[in-house]
Amino acid sequence: MPRLPQVVIIGGGFGGLAAARRLARVPCEVTIVDRHNHHVFQPLLYQVATAGLSPGDIASPIRWILRKQDRLRVLLATVTGIDSAARLVKLDGHDPVPYDYLIVGAGVTHSYFGRDEWSQVAPGLKTLDDALAVRRRLLLAFEEAELERDPARQRFLLTFVIVGGGPTGVELAGALAEIARQALRSEFDAVDPASARIILIEGGPSIMPTFPEGLRASARRALRRLGVEVREGAPVTEIDPGAVTVAGERLEAHTILWAAGVAASPIARDLGPGLDRAGRVIVEADLSVPGHPGVFVVGDLACFTHQTGQPLPGVAQVAKQMGRHASANVARLVAGGKTTPFRYFDPGNMATIGRASAIADFGFLRVSGYLGWLLWLFVHILFLIGFRNRTSVLLQWATAYLTYQRSVRLITRTPGA
Amino acid sequence: MPRLPQVVIIGGGFGGLAAARRLARVPCEVTIVDRHNHHVFQPLLYQVATAGLSPGDIASPIRWILRKQDRLRVLLATVTGIDSAARLVKLDGHDPVPYDYLIVGAGVTHSYFGRDEWSQVAPGLKTLDDALAVRRRLLLAFEEAELERDPARQRFLLTFVIVGGGPTGVELAGALAEIARQALRSEFDAVDPASARIILIEGGPSIMPTFPEGLRASARRALRRLGVEVREGAPVTEIDPGAVTVAGERLEAHTILWAAGVAASPIARDLGPGLDRAGRVIVEADLSVPGHPGVFVVGDLACFTHQTGQPLPGVAQVAKQMGRHASANVARLVAGGKTTPFRYFDPGNMATIGRASAIADFGFLRVSGYLGWLLWLFVHILFLIGFRNRTSVLLQWATAYLTYQRSVRLITRTPGA
Numbered sequence: 001m002p003r004l005p006q007v008v009i010i011g012g013g014f015g016g017l018a019a020a021r022r023l024a025r026v027p028c029e030v031t032i033v034d035r036h037n038h039h040v041f042q043p044l045l046y047q048v049a050t051a052g053l054s055p056g057d058i059a060s061p062i063r064w065i066l067r068k069q070d071r072l073r074v075l076l077a078t079v080t081g082i083d084s085a086a087r088l089v090k091l092d093g094h095d096p097v098p099y100d101y102l103i104v105g106a107g108v109t110h111s112y113f114g115r116d117e118w119s120q121v122a123p124g125l126k127t128l129d130d131a132l133a134v135r136r137r138l139l140l141a142f143e144e145a146e147l148e149r150d151p152a153r154q155r156f157l158l159t160f161v162i163v164g165g166g167p168t169g170v171e172l173a174g175a176l177a178e179i180a181r182q183a184l185r186s187e188f189d190a191v192d193p194a195s196a197r198i199i200l201i202e203g204g205p206s207i208m209p210t211f212p213e214g215l216r217a218s219a220r221r222a223l224r225r226l227g228v229e230v231r232e233g234a235p236v237t238e239i240d241p242g243a244v245t246v247a248g249e250r251l252e253a254h255t256i257l258w259a260a261g262v263a264a265s266p267i268a269r270d271l272g273p274g275l276d277r278a279g280r281v282i283v284e285a286d287l288s289v290p291g292h293p294g295v296f297v298v299g300d301l302a303c304f305t306h307q308t309g310q311p312l313p314g315v316a317q318v319a320k321q322m323g324r325h326a327s328a329n330v331a332r333l334v335a336g337g338k339t340t341p342f343r344y345f346d347p348g349n350m351a352t353i354g355r356a357s358a359i360a361d362f363g364f365l366r367v368s369g370y371l372g373w374l375l376w377l378f379v380h381i382l383f384l385i386g387f388r389n390r391t392s393v394l395l396q397w398a399t400a401y402l403t404y405q406r407s408v409r410l411i412t413r414t415p416g417a
Numbered sequence: 418m419p420r421l422p423q424v425v426i427i428g429g430g431f432g433g434l435a436a437a438r439r440l441a442r443v444p445c446e447v448t449i450v451d452r453h454n455h456h457v458f459q460p461l462l463y464q465v466a467t468a469g470l471s472p473g474d475i476a477s478p479i480r481w482i483l484r485k486q487d488r489l490r491v492l493l494a495t496v497t498g499i500d501s502a503a504r505l506v507k508l509d510g511h512d513p514v515p516y517d518y519l520i521v522g523a524g525v526t527h528s529y530f531g532r533d534e535w536s537q538v539a540p541g542l543k544t545l546d547d548a549l550a551v552r553r554r555l556l557l558a559f560e561e562a563e564l565e566r567d568p569a570r571q572r573f574l575l576t577f578v579i580v581g582g583g584p585t586g587v588e589l590a591g592a593l594a595e596i597a598r599q600a601l602r603s604e605f606d607a608v609d610p611a612s613a614r615i616i617l618i619e620g621g622p623s624i625m626p627t628f629p630e631g632l633r634a635s636a637r638r639a640l641r642r643l644g645v646e647v648r649e650g651a652p653v654t655e656i657d658p659g660a661v662t663v664a665g666e667r668l669e670a671h672t673i674l675w676a677a678g679v680a681a682s683p684i685a686r687d688l689g690p691g692l693d694r695a696g697r698v699i700v701e702a703d704l705s706v707p708g709h710p711g712v713f714v715v716g717d718l719a720c721f722t723h724q725t726g727q728p729l730p731g732v733a734q735v736a737k738q739m740g741r742h743a744s745a746n747v748a749r750l751v752a753g754g755k756t757t758p759f760r761y762f763d764p765g766n767m768a769t770i771g772r773a774s775a776i777a778d779f780g781f782l783r784v785s786g787y788l789g790w791l792l793w794l795f796v797h798i799l800f801l802i803g804f805r806n807r808t809s810v811l812l813q814w815a816t817a818y819l820t821y822q823r824s825v826r827l828i829t830r831t832p833g834a
Contacts, residue, residue: 037560037828054471061826063604073606076560076828094564128827143454143493147511187480189490409478410545411454411493 004029004071005334007327008089008099010079010267012039012062014316015105015299018323020066026331030072031097033089037061037076040128043316043380046168048131050175051139051183051409055128079106082270084292101330104267104281105299105323108314111263111278118239122258125168134257138176139411141255142184145191158196159253161244163236164260165202166209167351170219172259173200174354177226183409198228199253201246203235203260208359210313210349215359218368222353236260262314264301271295276303276311285341287326296329298322304342312344316383321345352376421446421488422751424744425506425516427496427684429456429479431733432522432716435740437483443748447489448514450506454478454493457545460733461797463585465548467592468556468600468826472545496523499687501709518747521684521698522716522740525731528680528695535656539675542585551674555593556828558672559601562608574671575613578661580653581676582619583626584768587636589676590617591771594643600826615645616670618663620652620677625776627730627766632776635785639770653677679731681718688712693720693728702758704743713746715739721759729761733800738762769793 005028009016012034023030038059047053063074078092082104088096110124123133138160145157160176162169177198184193200207200223207223207230208216223230231246238245243252264279271289274282280303281289287296287304299319303311312318321344329339348362350372358372367375422445426433429451440447455476464470480491495509499521505513527541540550555577562574577593579586594615601610617624617640624640624647625633640647648663655662660669681696688706691699697720698706704713704721716736720728729735738761746756765779767789775789784792 037556037826054473055827056471059827061604063601064826067604073563074604075564076557077564095566139454140493146490147492147494149512184480187478187484187491409454409481410472410476 005100005330006031006098007101007103007330008033008097009103009105010034010082010089011105011107011299012036012074013042013105013107013299013319015107015319015323015326016103017062017065018320019103019105019298019327020069020072020323022324022327023072023330024069026327026334028071028101028330028334030069031075031099032062032066032072033075033077033079033091033097034062035076035078036127037063038128039065041383042126043167045125045128045131046171046175048128049125049134049138049172050179051135052175055132059128079267082267082292082295084270084295087294100294101333102295103323103326103330104271104295104297104301105319106265106267106301108262108264108278108280108300110258111261112258113261115239118258121239121241122163122244122256124258125172135409136411137255137257138179139409142180142188142191142193142196143411144254146188148190154191155195155197156242156252157254158191158193159199159251160196160255160257161199161201161251161253162257162259163201163239163244164258165200165204165207165230165232166259169200169202169259170207170223170351170353172257173198173223173228174226174352174357177223177228178354181227197253199251200228200230201234201236201244202230202232205233207232208351211351211359211361212366215361215366215368218359218372219351219353222357222359222369225357226354262300268297268301271297278303280311286329286339287322287342288329288339294333296326298326304344306341307344315349317347318344350376350379422517423448423515424518424520424747425450425514426520426522427451427499427506428522428524428716429453429491430459430522430524430716430736432524432736432740432743433520434479434482435737436520436522436715436744437486437489437740439741439744440489440747441486443744443751445488445518445747445751447486448492448516449479449483449489450492450494450496450508450514451479452493452495453544454480455545456482458800459543460584462542462545462548463588463592465545466542466551466555466589467596468552469592472549476545496684499684499709499712501687501712504711517711518750519712520740520743520747521688521712521714521718522736523682523684523718525679525681525695525697525717527675528678529675530678532656535675538656538658539580539661539673541675542589552826553828554672554674555596556826559597559605559608559610559613560828561671563605565607571608572612572614573659573669575608575610576616576668576670577613577672577674578616578618578668578670579674579676580618580656580661581678582617582621582624582647582649583676586617586619586674586676587624587640587768587770589674590615590640590645591643591769591774594640594645595771598644614670616668617645617647618651618653618661619647619649622650624649625768628768628776628778629783632778632783632785635776635789636768636770639774639776639786642774643771679717685714685718688714695720697728703746703756704739704759705746705756711750713743715743721761723758724761732766734764735761767793767796 009032041058044058081090090096112118180193180196234247271281281297282303285306289295300314325342350360352358358376359368360372426449458475461475498507507513529535597610597613651664698714699720702723706712717731742759767777769775775793776785777789
């Protein structure tokens with residue numbers, strides 16, 4: 001039997017997983033490499049950060065997800081670079097992996113617009129570890145306020161600033177307002193958690209810029225009902241420990257969270273020279289990379305402008321469809337055929353704002369409020385990976401909805417330890 | 418209205434929580450201090466370590482558990498000492514808390530018999546953080562083996578030694594054998610997880626020394642059926658990174674876990690001079706501490722010998738009953754009465770060995786195997802704190818039982834980060 005083509009996939013996110021699955025029907029051997037052992041359902045990461053869900057509810061081991069697929073191996077390793085002349089993926093501390101075809105879905109990380117020192121003060125939300133660190137900060141702020149005697153410092157401890165008014169920022173602000181106003185309401189003695197001040201800052205003209213204005217207005221109203229201060233057109237010029245300077249004003253806040261910019265994985269540099277300003281790889285219409293034969297880039301790391309003239313947004317649906325298409329193109333090449341161009345089918349766009357309120361945009365249909373929230377719930381449960389998770393998440397949401405409680409308010413890692 | 422008596426409780430474990438609840442009916446103000454924000458259902462900690470349950474399934478915020486109780490505050494702080502002359506509990510970084518009555522349930526920590534350097538190599542299992550660290554080590558061992566080419570080193574990576582044959586060690590060994598033989602069986606490519614070698618070492622003459630010999634034999638048989646090597650009467654004389662020396666033999670193992678000794682919380686030193694060899698406080702028959710008026714000690718930290726001549730075991734039931742009794746004695750003193758001696762009612766003793774096997778000793782009734790396991794399941798679900806947890810745990814156990822899967826095999830904290 002002739003040697004099967006070797007396909008390597010970098011990244012076990014939405015793009016990488018979709019690519020791996022599509023290859024089940026292709027005569028090739030697949031290696032998927034990720035530096036985490038688990039796939040994360042990123043749209044719900046903010047729920048882990050705000051103690052609504054457990055890490056296990058939104059993440060599953062990549063090995064387990066792909067356990068039924070033959071001719072596939074999963075490696076837990078960090079990719080240090082791509083040598084596309086030698087067709088090798090270089091790993092940290094292990095032998096490089098040769099490939100005939102390579103699908104890169106390495107994603108993006110936080111970008112602090114060149115101010116990397118802000119990352120210590122204002123953590124972002126990309127991984128499970130990030131989410132647990134944010135959860136820890138939020139819950140500890142309330143605990144420290146309870147121990148504090150000075151009212152001015154109590155107010156400082158209960159001031160939360162979220163920088164960035166995209167879906168992550170809006171969903172974080174809504175969930176945080178709910179925790180403060182409802183879940184923690186009657187559990188503290190020296191402070192009133194409901195007095196917490198939550199400020200959402202957007203540097204651009206509007207929060208939720210990818211949504212139509214009608215739905216943006218709904219989102220603004222829903223946030224204000226929850227007591228979130230929304231500041232738009234207010235760029236952040238400085239972040240120090242304990243303060244954000246925005247439009248000339250210095251806001252003192254114990255907790256500052258970053259939901260603003262993203263930057264491409266540094267692996268993209270090995271796939272140049274065609275990178276965009278954010279460092280993403282500018283791909284051809286078939287998702288291949290010019291000058292790097294056999295390499296395709298999918299998901300947030302790809303800058304694909306062939307459909308609308310603008311890059312496609314960094315959302316799960318884009319990544320999934322790209323992953324499937326890249327593998328389909330590999331299949332065509334393996335069969336001796338030619339690749340076809342990618343076309344994104346947009347199933348819609350949605351975001352939730354606290355309890356029982358959301359906005360959803362399906363182009364032909366735009367809904368907000370309770371109906372939007374039911375739709376959001378349905379879609380998110382539907383796409384959660386793994387049966388157990390779906391049931392467990394539904395159960396926890398039902399309990400949280402009926403009781404106003406947040407079930408997993410656990411601070412792990414001892415303070416100071 | 419006269420000032421109410423101030424009762425301070427140190428520790429939100431089984432003893433501290435039971436004490437706090439019993440004080441709901443007593444005219445006093447209660448402060449409960451813990452260095453974690455959550456109570457942990459310790460008998461199931463090994464399930465978090467072996468990826469069967471999520472931290473949120475076995476832990477709840479202390480604030481939330483006690484949210485309905487009036488005249489009670491919860492402080493998240495580390496106790497640095499007790500000044501029983503001034504009747505003050507000293508906190509790290511915060512004002513000391515004055516008390517009229519003090520109930521100390523500060524528990525125990527690992528003891529490495531004076532070889533503290535072993536703690537880096539062979540971590541123990543007392544807190545949620547410990548459990549997550551152990552989970553990480555176990556899962557990473559399999560992942561590293563998958564990336565390894567050298568068969569000798571693969572065998573080394575898949576050798577696990579557990580030191581200590583009490584309930585924690587036995588339950589860990591059983592659960593680990595199950596993961597290797599069943600849950601991971603078909604997910605690896607370069608290694609066979611079922612070939613993992615799991616060795617349980619007990620320095621004393623027998624594993625499970627608090628159980629009668631018939632049940633010990635059942636436990637031994639159940640472990641051997643799961644492929645666990647059981648070595649009894651084999652004291653560990655040395656632990657280095659990657660090796661355990663036991664009875665003169667050097668066993669090379671990548672993963673070494675400690676389930677052997679415990680030592681009293683250092684707070685006990687402020688309640689001397691009456692401490693036993695393990696550093697526990699020797700209490701009077703009414704749980705009070707000689708020479709420290711108004712102070713009671715409960716749970717694992719108390720050395721109570723008035724009932725059998727031997728100290729009561731460090732189990733949840735002893736702690737709960739002591740906590741309730743200490744508070745009842747505080748109530749008697751507040752009402753101007755006298756304290757009464759504590760008597761432990763023993764409801765029985767149980768432990769589980771892997772899937773569908775357990776031993777249970779109720780004195781009048783001794784069971785093992787499947788029936789023991791059903792009993793174990795019933796009792797543990799029954800006593801889990803919080804409705805949500807109970808349902809979620811049951812759901813996950815049912816899934817794990819039917820599918821042989823472990824649902825929360827998540828490695829958090831990036832390797833090397």
